[in-house]
Amino acid sequence: MRLKDKVAIITGAGAGMGRVTAVLFSEEGARTVVVDIDEKAGQETVDMIRAKGQEALFISTDIADVSQVSSMVRKVTEEYGRLDILVNNAGVYARGDVVSIDEKLWDRIMNVNLRGAFLCCKYSISEMIRNGGGTIVNVASECGIGAWKNQVVYNVSKAGLIFLTKSIAVDFASKNVRANCVCPGTTETPLAAAYFAKQPDPEKARRDFEEIRPANRLGRPEETAYGILYLASDESPYATGAVLSIDGGYTAQ
């Protein structure tokens, strides 16, 4: 029960790493708030958690929309009276280099991956401070550390998320609000599956992604979820501004 009675918001918890993290947090005693733009998927995560007798609440939210984010945070504090943990996990992906990418697509990816996380932090931090502090874990990427080819906006959004993390860490340490991030490598989730499915030879594309890293395999969602759990929990009180790579050794090369 590493998160006993903590109130935790997890964005993008309708699928992939967010869902696995929500289930893990609930098993560890958190009152988990599942946030997703996809109502069916978000409700499914809540149903999975409740089926095990644990507590969860779904709040349908597009994190790119400021009024939806502020109303989501308000609902959480009305329901539970406090907010301890925010996991900014929701993210979207797009291909393209600086010349080929459409401006609208650039804005959409930045609005979710970076501005969405900024909005969730902006409205959550004052609630955390009101209650004596809290912790934020941002889900960035190995692509925020080194640039991957032909995905400029994704790379930039994740690099920005790493610096959003560091900026919050230095601005709010004195208020007992910590901010850290995890940088997963390619992980077995619907997002990765959708990417492979679009390639001319999906099996080869997958092998290519495995072979570029020392571990010679893709990550599993729970491997990232345990990193998020550590940074979100009271086991890491001195960790703030940290960037935790969980990528099978890719960025160590």
Ligand SMILES: NC(=O)c1ccc[n+]([C@@H]2O[C@H](COP(=O)([O-])OP(=O)(O)OC[C@H]3O[C@@H](n4cnc5c(N)ncnc54)[C@H](O)[C@@H]3O)[C@@H](O)[C@H]2O)c1
């Ligand atoms: N899967 C990977 O290989 C990988 C690697 C590194 C980093 N990441 C990052 O990890 C995070 C989770 O990735 P995943 O692979 O589990 O993704 P996923 O696509 O499987 O799930 C993402 C979830 O976010 C939700 N979402 C999307 N836009 C939203 C919005 N505007 N508001 C609220 N919810 C929204 C989706 O509905 C979905 O349920 C993302 O930030 C992603 O960029 C993924």
